[in-house]
Amino acid sequence: MSGSQRTLLGAGALTLALSSLVVLTPSAYAAKPVGSGKGANTEQQGGGDKTGIYAAARIQYSGSVAKDGGTGNVKSADVNWTPPPCWYAPYLGAKDFKKKMSEDLDRQLNSPGMGGTAGSALGQAKRHYEDEFGWEGSPGYKDYNVENDGKGMFWAGVENPNEPDYLKRTSCTDLPFWVENGEAPPPRYEEAIKPEMLAALAYQHMQLPDTKVTLAPEAETKVNLPTWAWLDNAVFDEVQATAAINVPGFNIQATTTAKPVSLKLEPGTEDAETYPASGECVINADDSIGEPYAKGKSDETPPCGVKYLRSSGDGTFKLQATITWEINWTGTGGAGGDLPNGTFGNDQDVTVQEIQSVNR
Incomplete structure (x- = not known):
């Protein structure tokens, strides 16, 4: 993502305008238990529809983990270490992304009083996904990249619901970006989900046995x-x-x-x-x-x-x-x-x- 995109996305107006559709908020991926106790599986982040297309990448926890996807009882001895407050993860395929994103953008653009900086930012975001070229010469996604549907997914920011610091939790605010199947996200997306981040999240949810001597x-x-x-x-x-x-x-x-x-x-x-x-x-x-x-x-x-x-x-x-x-x-x-x-x-x-x- 270009510096102009990051600057624009960092503006308060665009963050407020797009937060409901480019960031998977806690309510969108609240933990849903499918078991309990040692050996249980818990899931976070959305799910899939009858077609099997995921509405968001889900993190599946298994082994000795806290019930209902909550945090475990293990406490890090390093007070300066914390699990990731947010990350970028697979969100939607191209056709599903187009349906959701275009509807949300049109709805917000047509909202009463939506003008000025916020309206301009929404318009640029719309062009970014509809035109072959994005804003200020940056690459865009012609027709939401639907010609490549099934060949990859749009990735979007995800909040860690267990992160107490709101600013940290909501800091993954780059616009959703396309990643081909089998490919790694571009290196500039340092917060893209990776094994070491999953390890930290497993640590956060780990349940240890009671210590009764x-x-x-x-x-x-x-x-x-x-x-x-x-x-x-x-x-x-x-x-x-x-x-x-x-x-x-x-x-x-x-x-x-x-x-x-x-x-x-x-x-x-x-x-x-x-x-x-x-x-x-x-x-x-x-x-x-x-x-x-x-x-x-x-x-x-x-x-x-x-x-x-x-x-x-x-x-x-x-x-x-x-x-x-x-x-x-x-x-x-x-x-x-x-x-x-x-x-x-x-x-x-x-x-x-x-x-x-x-x-x-």
């Missing part, structure tokens, strides 16, 4: 008595989530994998000690964390645990157990790499009684 003594311990904590290797394993787009002439996917690497214990009070002192329990060779308490170990220091130095009184302390997950991804064409570590934790109520010693 086994304690000994269980739930109720004593002041100055080491409490052992551990996670069995059968409880925690790799978790995967996949995001994919499959439309005629364009198929990409990415699978994001999370592997637990450590457990962080926070006692819920400053009057406590953790084992080790950092509170960070590393994963063992057999993929377990910590060590189960066994009879005869009462005089030993647990490799992973906590010791409370005062009673919880009539209440409880909230022991927070947070797992750090190492996250990487693989995708179409052999692409892949690392993503920021993720964390997810739960609180557990622990009662601490004022008894100095006990036989175990």
